[in-house]
Amino acid sequence: MRVEVIETSELGDRSYLVHDGRRALVVDPQRDIDRVRALLGRLGVRCEMVLETHIHNDYVSGGAELARVCEARYVVSAHETVDFARFPVADGDRLTVGALTVRVLATPGHTDHHLSYVVSDGDGPPAAFTGGSLLYGSVGRTDLVDEARTEELARSQYRSVRSLAALLPADTRVYPTHGFGSFCAARSTATPDESTVAEQRATNTALTEPDEDRFVADLVGGLTAYPAYYAHMGARNRAGAGPIDLSAPTLVDPERLRERIAAGEWVVDLRDRAAYAADHIRGTVGIALGAQFATWLGWLIPWGTPVTLIGEDREQVAAAQRQLVRIGIDRPAGQALGTPADLAAPEERGAYPVVGFAALFERDPATTTVLDVRRPDEWKSGHIPGATHVPLWELLTRLDELPAGTLWVHCAAGYRASIAAGLLARAGRDVVCVDDEFAHAVALGLTDQAATTP
Incomplete structure (x- = not known):
C-alpha cells in the first residue's frame, strides 16, 4: 500500500491518494482535481473510490466531480443530507479497492457525522485517514456546525479521538486532512510530515489530558475567529460542486478597469506588498499573491462581489485563480496585466509610506x-x-x-x-x-x- 500526499498549503490542508499499484482511492480531494488526475496518470493507477471524511467548511470539495470523471464510488456518510448520488456508509462498514480494505469508523466532533477511514492491505501497518478529527498534536475545531453546540461537539471530539486511538494499533500511520495551517484546526501546533498513533498518544492534547472537562475548557477557550467564507462552503458541498473552468479570464482594458473601480467592484492587485505601497491604482485592493491570498480575499470581500485580478503576467493571475476556485469563487470577472503605469494615468495612481x-x-x-x-x-x-x-x-x-x-x-x-x-x-x-x-x-x-x- 502506497500513500501519496497532495498538499494544499495555501489552505493548510492535505488530500491523499492511496493505491496498491493498480487501483486507488482518494481521500478529501480539493476542487482542482486536475492535480489528482495528473498524479493518477503518473502512477499509472485507476481511481475506483473517493472518500469524504466530512462535509467540509473550509473549501469546496472536488469529490463529486472526481468520482464522476473517474466513474468511481463516491463515499459519504449515510447520515449526511446531500443533493447528489453517493455511496452511503456508516460506522463499521468495510469496503474494498483492489488489495486495499477500508474500515469506516464514526468519529463525530468536528462535524456530527464525521468519519475516519482505516485502510490496510494486510502487509504492514494500517493507515488512518482522520479528516478533522485526530490531527497532529490537536483536533479539529468544534464551533463550525453551530456555535451554540461548540462544547457539546468538543466533548464528542474528545471521546472520538480517544476511542480511535485506543482501537488502532500503535504503529498505525495517521493522515489528517486539516491541521497544517487550516483554520479548521482547533489550535496551531507543530506539524510533522507524518505521525503514528503511538506518537499521538504521547503528544496529542486530546490523548494526554485525562480530564474531559479541562480538555473542553481549553479547546473552547482557545478558539479564534475563522474566515467569513466558511459560511458558504457547507451548502456548496452538500449540493455537490461540478467542474471548474481555469481558462484565462477576459482581458480588461484601462477604461473598463476604471469603470469597475468606480462601480465599487473589487479590483485586486496581486503584486508584492512593497510594490503595491510604492505605486498602485487608486481604488484597487492590494492582496499579494501568496499562501494566505485566497483566505484573506475570501474573508474580506462582500460575498458575490465581482473580482477583477491585476497581475504582472498571466501566470500570476492563473495561480490566484486556482486558489480562488478552491473557496468557491469560480470565475474572475476579468484580468488586467502589467504595472500601474501600464494601466492608469499618473493622477489615477497612489502610494503610501x-x-x-x-x-x-x-x-x-x-x-x-x-x-x-x-x-x-x-x-x-x-x-x-x-x-x-x-x-x-x-x-x-x-x-x-x-x-x-x-x-x-x-x-x-x-x-x-x-x-x-x-x-x-x-x-x-x-x-x-x-x-x-x-x-x-x-x-x-x-x-x-x-x-x-x-
Whole structure:
C-alpha cells in the first residue's frame, strides 16, 4: 500500500491518494482535481473510490466531480443530507479497492457525522485517514456546525479521538486532512510530515489530558475567529460542486478597469506588498499573491462581489485563480496585466509610506494613531499602549470608528497590515504601513508589560 500526499498549503490542508499499484482511492480531494488526475496518470493507477471524511467548511470539495470523471464510488456518510448520488456508509462498514480494505469508523466532533477511514492491505501497518478529527498534536475545531453546540461537539471530539486511538494499533500511520495551517484546526501546533498513533498518544492534547472537562475548557477557550467564507462552503458541498473552468479570464482594458473601480467592484492587485505601497491604482485592493491570498480575499470581500485580478503576467493571475476556485469563487470577472503605469494615468495612481516599528518614535501622537489589526488573542498577549485595535476582518465594517488623522497600521509580520493599509487608502484615509515583525516592537520597548513577559 502506497500513500501519496497532495498538499494544499495555501489552505493548510492535505488530500491523499492511496493505491496498491493498480487501483486507488482518494481521500478529501480539493476542487482542482486536475492535480489528482495528473498524479493518477503518473502512477499509472485507476481511481475506483473517493472518500469524504466530512462535509467540509473550509473549501469546496472536488469529490463529486472526481468520482464522476473517474466513474468511481463516491463515499459519504449515510447520515449526511446531500443533493447528489453517493455511496452511503456508516460506522463499521468495510469496503474494498483492489488489495486495499477500508474500515469506516464514526468519529463525530468536528462535524456530527464525521468519519475516519482505516485502510490496510494486510502487509504492514494500517493507515488512518482522520479528516478533522485526530490531527497532529490537536483536533479539529468544534464551533463550525453551530456555535451554540461548540462544547457539546468538543466533548464528542474528545471521546472520538480517544476511542480511535485506543482501537488502532500503535504503529498505525495517521493522515489528517486539516491541521497544517487550516483554520479548521482547533489550535496551531507543530506539524510533522507524518505521525503514528503511538506518537499521538504521547503528544496529542486530546490523548494526554485525562480530564474531559479541562480538555473542553481549553479547546473552547482557545478558539479564534475563522474566515467569513466558511459560511458558504457547507451548502456548496452538500449540493455537490461540478467542474471548474481555469481558462484565462477576459482581458480588461484601462477604461473598463476604471469603470469597475468606480462601480465599487473589487479590483485586486496581486503584486508584492512593497510594490503595491510604492505605486498602485487608486481604488484597487492590494492582496499579494501568496499562501494566505485566497483566505484573506475570501474573508474580506462582500460575498458575490465581482473580482477583477491585476497581475504582472498571466501566470500570476492563473495561480490566484486556482486558489480562488478552491473557496468557491469560480470565475474572475476579468484580468488586467502589467504595472500601474501600464494601466492608469499618473493622477489615477497612489502610494503610501512603509516603515519599521522604530519609526513610531518619530510620529506625532496628536495627529496619528497606531492601528493594530491582529487577532484578539494576539492583542491580549501584548500590544502598543494607546493603539486602536480592529482585527483585519472587521476593518471594513468599522471604518467609521477609526480616529481622525493618519493611521499607522501594523500586524505581526506585515502581510495583514499591508492589506489593511490598502483598504484604508481605498477608503480615502491617510495611512502608513508598518511592515515589520512585532517582536521588533517588543525589543524596542514599544509594547506593554504583557508582551515583554517571557
